[in-house]
Amino acid sequence: MSLSIPPLVSLRGLAKSFANGTTALSGLDLDVRDGEFLSLLGPSGCGKSTALRLIANLSQPDGGTIDWRDGKRPEIGFVFQDATLMPWASIFENVWLPLRLRGTSRADAGSRIREVLDLVGLKEFEKAFPRELSGGMKMRVSIARALVLRPALLLMDEPFAALDEITRLKLNRDLLRLRAELGTTTVFVTHSVYESVYLSSRIAVFTQRPGRIATEIEIAYDGPRDEDFRVSPFYVEKCRATSRALEQVMAE
Amino acid sequence: MSAERALPMLVCAAVLAAWETLVRWAEIPPYILPAPSLIATTLITDWGTLSGSLWVTLRITALALALAVGIGVALAILFAQWRWLERSFFPFAVVLQVTPIIAIAPLLLVYLEPGTAVLVCAFLVAYFPILANTALGLASADHNLRDLFDLYRATRWQQMRLLRLPAALPYFLGGLRIAGGLALIGAIAAEIAAGTAGRGAGLAYRIVEAGYRLNIPRMFAALFLISIAGIAIYLALEAVSRLALRRWHDSTRERGA
Incomplete structure (x- = not known):
């Protein structure tokens, strides 16, 4: 350094x-x-x-x-002690949130969301809801969400x-x-x-x-x-x- | 059919049978206590009058509930956005709620058309659980999620639409189920106070009218319809609630195993 x-x-x-x-x-x-x-x-x-x-x-x-x-x-990504996912939203929608708040449409966000979900090994779970996932998987979603804006x-x-x-x-x-x-x-x-x-x-x-x-x-x-x-x-x-x-x- | 469902039905059938037997055996005249069979017959013979009144009452109940939802949710959102608004106006909402509707109805009948007055009464009884529950729900969004929205500099409107409203949904639906029953109660109470006769008469007026005429079987028939309407409203709203929350809320999670 x-x-x-x-x-x-x-x-x-x-x-x-x-x-x-x-x-x-x-x-x-x-x-x-x-x-x-x-x-x-x-x-x-x-x-x-x-x-x-x-x-x-x-x-x-x-x-x-x-x-x-x-x-x-x-740009800052933040991961809390709890996964802090929106229980009413699918995994895809949870990871979409930071992009959505910046005005990115679902369609435009799709490829980036799949990219980060792939990165945390949850590519097949985009349609699942948080309650269907284990604690560790929820935390991965939380990490994917924190990374989605390339902080x-x-x-x-x-x-x-x-x-x-x-x-x-x-x-x-x-x-x-x-x-x-x-x-x-x-x-x-x-x-x-x-x-x-x-x-x-x-x-x-x-x-x-x-x-x-x-x-x-x-x-x-x-x-x-x-x-x-x-x-x-x-x-x-x-x-x-x-x-x-x-x-x-x-x-x- | 599971025992869970069979049991209450069995009890219900037994009670009806005992009632029928008692009336026949003790020869109780129908103007004191009509037998269930007579009530059923009355329901069929008087169906023309009763169904019209049922429709009137149901329409007012549905309209009042719709108003309660619209105004209750709108007020809750306004209160959540501007605390000073809540501090200023929530006391009025409480006053309207705690004053018995039967005491307000005569006053409303002075100011308003009977039909409108009944609608307003039903609304006044029904809106409060929706307002109170939705307000609580809007304030109950997870604080970490709120931090997350702040981190991404979400606007107030984004925060409301994407976080607070969905978080309030289970609370709102709980309020809605209570409000559905209350709207019916409010409509019935106001109809009795209004005493509207003729074509616009609701079920409550049929009860009052049948009472004057000592037509007790018809009274029971109208009562029966009111109960059925109340149960139907509750079941319908419960179904709405389950449907809306089925994917994510803990209340719809399968237990056991």
Whole structure:
């Protein structure tokens, strides 16, 4: 990563409090670089999700700045903890939504929708309704929907936290495959050390509330992130270092 | 036929048989309690008069329900778009709802043609569950989905059409089923208050009229028709509801297995 390229977005001194008096973030400094997979890791309630919502402009900071390199917010895809699909709409229509809100007709959107559904392995399910799908499949639809506008930045808020372990591992692999194909810059909120090390090129460890960045851990690994990676000394060492960082945060 | 359906029918048949036997055995005169067979006969012999009145009542009920749907949903949408509108006008909606219709009817009859007054009464009874349920439904759209719409900078109208209205549909349909029965009740109550005779007379007037003439079998026959109409309205609206929600709502999901 060349230092001469400014980050896609810079957060400086972000602060956010809520009406009930809790201060979620205080003095958060964070850069998101092009093409990276950045995990925000921290104890629950540390403001990771709040940081993500601020980046997506779903919520306004009380202090600090969010600077986009190009001066304006690029196209953003957002994946929530729940699949957050419209239960009354077919899978096709759910993925169509972002395009539809931009005025793209069903016919014009068709090929792009099939493309992203194919990408997440759900090509045959376009006519199905959400309730007919498993939790993991619904989450894939949610990811397809987030990708349909070809976002420059993908924000994921603990997307796999509610899924069982097997589905979660499978979706982790799928996400890596998608990353390899699309290279979309991704910010991923999680509270799982293993998940963050497996997926990320960089991990930002949050302090307890009010959250800011305690430490950053680079996961520079050039090889394929397959099952061998999961048992490699490199992976184990990174997990240990990340766990230690998290323990330190919790001890403060 | 499943036991689930056979059982209530069996009970119904037993009650009718007991009723018939009691009337014949105790020789109860028909002006006190007519036997079911006599009510059935009356239904056939008086069908000309009764069917005309049934049609009048059903027409008013349907019209009132249609008005209740149109105005109730429109108000709910307006209230959802502009909170100050809701704060200003919802109290009036509640006042109209909680004042018993039988008390409002005489006043309406002073101001309006009897036919119109009956229609307005039926509407006043029926609109509130639709307004209240739809308003609740519009406010109940999933907050993450609302965030998603915000993220993609959806307009208010897009948010209403693609998110809030579909989310409100199950609530609306619940209100509709209640309103269907209430529209009939409102129409009947207002007809009794109006006392319209002649060609425009509804079933309720037939009951009042039969009461004056001590024609008790006809009273029962008219009552029977009103019950059947109420049941039919409920079943029809339930069918509409199931049909509209069959693909996606949890209420239509097959259970068990």
